[in-house]
Amino acid sequence: MKLALFGAGGKMGMRLSANLKNAPEFETLHVEVSDEGRARLKEAFGVEAVAPDTALRDADIIVLAVPDTLIGKISREIIDKVKPGAMLFVLDGAAPFAGHLPERHDVTYFVSHPCHPPIWNDETDPEAKKDYFGGIAAKQGIVNVLVQGPEDDYALGERVGRAIYAPVVRSHRVTLKQFALLEPGLSETVNGSLMLVLRQAMDEVVKKGVSYDCARDFLLGHMNIMGAVMFDEHKGVFSDAANKAIEYGVPVLMKDDWKRCFDDDEIAASVDRIT
Numbered sequence: 001m002k003l004a005l006f007g008a009g010g011k012m013g014m015r016l017s018a019n020l021k022n023a024p025e026f027e028t029l030h031v032e033v034s035d036e037g038r039a040r041l042k043e044a045f046g047v048e049a050v051a052p053d054t055a056l057r058d059a060d061i062i063v064l065a066v067p068d069t070l071i072g073k074i075s076r077e078i079i080d081k082v083k084p085g086a087m088l089f090v091l092d093g094a095a096p097f098a099g100h101l102p103e104r105h106d107v108t109y110f111v112s113h114p115c116h117p118p119i120w121n122d123e124t125d126p127e128a129k130k131d132y133f134g135g136i137a138a139k140q141g142i143v144n145v146l147v148q149g150p151e152d153d154y155a156l157g158e159r160v161g162r163a164i165y166a167p168v169v170r171s172h173r174v175t176l177k178q179f180a181l182l183e184p185g186l187s188e189t190v191n192g193s194l195m196l197v198l199r200q201a202m203d204e205v206v207k208k209g210v211s212y213d214c215a216r217d218f219l220l221g222h223m224n225i226m227g228a229v230m231f232d233e234h235k236g237v238f239s240d241a242a243n244k245a246i247e248y249g250v251p252v253l254m255k256d257d258w259k260r261c262f263d264d265d266e267i268a269a270s271v272d273r274i275t
Contacts, residue, residue: 003028003160004055006074007065009037012091015135016065016164017045023163029055056081061160063089068275072100079104087153089160093179096147098268098275108149111179112161115141115170119224120233134165141170145179181262184270189261197253198223 005020007013008030020028032038032049041047056062056078064071072095075088079102082088087108088101095101101109117138123129131138142161146154154173162168174182198219205215226242228234238246260266 001026001060001156002058003061003063004031004052004059005029005063005065006031006052006055006078007037008032008049009034009039009041010065013037013065014040014044015133016063017041017047019135019164019166021045022166025159026061026163029059031055052078053081058083059086061087061089061156063091063160063164065091068092068094071095072098072275075100076102079107082107087149087157087160089157093145093176093183094271094275096145097176097180098271100275101147105148108153108157109147110149110153110157110160111145111147111176112157112165113143113179113183114165115143115172120228137167139167139169140165141172142168143172143174143179143182145174145176147176177267180267180271184274185262185267189270 003020003026005013005016005028008017009032013030013032017028017030020026030041030047030049031052032041038049041049059082062078062082064074066074071090071092075095079088082104084106085108087110089110089112090096090101091111092113093111096109096111114134116134117123117128117131117140121139123131123138125137128137128139134140142165144154144158144161146157158171158173162171202215202219206212225234225236226238229236229238261270
């Protein structure tokens with residue numbers, strides 16, 4: 001199948017280009033507007049970037065490996081050149097959720113996004129253990145949304161997702177609204193914010209005299225075991241003292257209504273801010 005990869009020479013596009021080299025099911029045509037990106041493609045993969053119109057001609061799948069803020073603009077620019085029945089494939093659900101994709105009922109819209117390799121895994125290869133983002137050597141899951149289009153197209157979109165994010169061990173299907181709950185809701189608004197707070201807390205302990213190495217070892221070790229218990233990776237219990245500290249710590253750190261970040265209006269506002 002003919003696949004047009006837009007943004008092929010960018011950071012994400014280069015990752016996808018590397019994996020698509022190993023996916024003979026797809027004939028990939030690379031689209032890149034910058035001189036630097038075209039040079040990277042030539043040096044890394046020995047491929048020449050082609051003009052958008054050339055890539056779009058009879059393309060079955062159009063992958064937009066571009067920033068969220070450009071998805072609406074680029075999709076509107078190319079939509080009249082997309083053949084009926086083709087698939088417009090995006091890497092994040094924000095732009096579709098915000099309604100930035102153009103109205104075209106005879107084109108399939110599909111989203112696929114990586115979960116990234118999990119903290120607890122069975123990787124033994126050094127390259128896989130250092131593959132924190134995924135798509136190189138570490139196994140990961142992916143999340144998919146068939147935004148619009150015939151049901152049969154879900155299988156095709158999932159195959160594309162498995163190819164570009166390889167190696168993939170689990171594939172999850174969600175609705176577009178559920179994707180927005182996952183990102184930006186769960187992964188960025190909550191997880192990202194709390195991870196930043198953890199780093200700031202460690203820095204505060206260092207400021208008060210504990211060495212950086214000691215504070216980091218202590219925090220990451222406790223994150224490992226406490227996270228393993230809380231997220232069902234290990235059957236265990238916390239000490240009475242730890243439970244008491246958590247009981248009194250949560251109200252100090254969190255507002256009573258913090259879960260409103262998952263309310264429909266808050267999710268919509270968060271998506272709007274990043275698109």
